Amino acid sequence: MNPKILQTQNVTVSFDGFKALNNLNFSMDVGELRVVIGPNGAGKTTFIDVITGKVKPTEGKVIFKGKNIRSFQEHEIIRMGIGRKFQTPRIYLNLTASENLELSANRNKNIFSTLFVTSKKTDKYKIQGLLETIGLTSKANIKSAFLSHGEKQRLEIGMLVAQSPDLLLVDEPVAGLTDEETYNVAQLLLMLAESHSILVIEHDMEFVREIARKVTVLHEGSVLCEGNIEEVQNDPRVIEVYLGQ
Numbered sequence: 001m002n003p004k005i006l007q008t009q010n011v012t013v014s015f016d017g018f019k020a021l022n023n024l025n026f027s028m029d030v031g032e033l034r035v036v037i038g039p040n041g042a043g044k045t046t047f048i049d050v051i052t053g054k055v056k057p058t059e060g061k062v063i064f065k066g067k068n069i070r071s072f073q074e075h076e077i078i079r080m081g082i083g084r085k086f087q088t089p090r091i092y093l094n095l096t097a098s099e100n101l102e103l104s105a106n107r108n109k110n111i112f113s114t115l116f117v118t119s120k121k122t123d124k125y126k127i128q129g130l131l132e133t134i135g136l137t138s139k140a141n142i143k144s145a146f147l148s149h150g151e152k153q154r155l156e157i158g159m160l161v162a163q164s165p166d167l168l169l170v171d172e173p174v175a176g177l178t179d180e181e182t183y184n185v186a187q188l189l190l191m192l193a194e195s196h197s198i199l200v201i202e203h204d205m206e207f208v209r210e211i212a213r214k215v216t217v218l219h220e221g222s223v224l225c226e227g228n229i230e231e232v233q234n235d236p237r238v239i240e241v242y243l244g245q
């Protein structure tokens with residue numbers, strides 16, 4: 001059996017008696033790229049909020065790298081290696097792409113690694129490598145305010161990677177992007193998936209088709225079905241919940 005990066009076991013989240021997540025069982029392997037889809041109100045955001053510790057489950061376990069993190073604080077979970085990219089970019093617009101990456105790379109470093117382990121030179125190569133990965137080498141020194149929406153999304157994914165998390169959570173990375181920008185983000189995530197565990201929440205089915213190997217469909221706070229994109233798309237239960245929107 002492959003080692004698991006993340007599992008939720010019987011996770012329920014109740015808001016005043018309403019179950020946003022209802023006995024949710026989910027599991028993904030180390031190194032996997034997983035996409036979670038589901039109609040509005042299915043519980044996708046609550047799912048991510050539970051993983052990152054923003055929302056505490058009413059019941060159940062959240063297991064990351066074999067450890068139950070259910071009662072951990074958000075900052076402890078980040079330190080353990082879960083990085084989240086929000087739907088709207090949270091970059092510093094008055095800083096350059098390069099400066100934003102540098103800031104992110106240093107954000108989670110402890111004082112010892114800052115003083116002794118990494119050198120400025122290592123950092124510089126790391127930033128250059130990241131800029132290349134996200135396709136922004138030529139725009140490294142431009143203020144981020146002047147980047148396109150798609151470039152900002154890629155920069156923020158780069159900022160996430162700069163923090164070297166063990167699991168990348170990516171929330172709707174292509175919302176509002178053009179087809180070309182969507183394609184670029186898809187290629188970037190596919191490239192990163194070669195060396196990272198990635199969990200993506202997304203609505204855009206074209207994009208899901210482009211990147212997904214395994215898809216989990218949420219509905220009413222539980223897993224409705226799982227499988228590859230063809231299996232999921234042809235599942236009558238999935239067709240019904242999407243058509244019912």
Ligand code: ADP
Pocket residue numbers: 015018019020038039040041042043044045046047
């Ligand atoms: P999705 O991201 O799939 O659209 P959400 O996780 O945002 O779904 O929401 C799932 C359900 O839980 C929705 O019906 C939503 O109204 C409800 N919900 C989410 N957060 C809260 C909250 N803080 N208080 C009450 N209900 C909430």
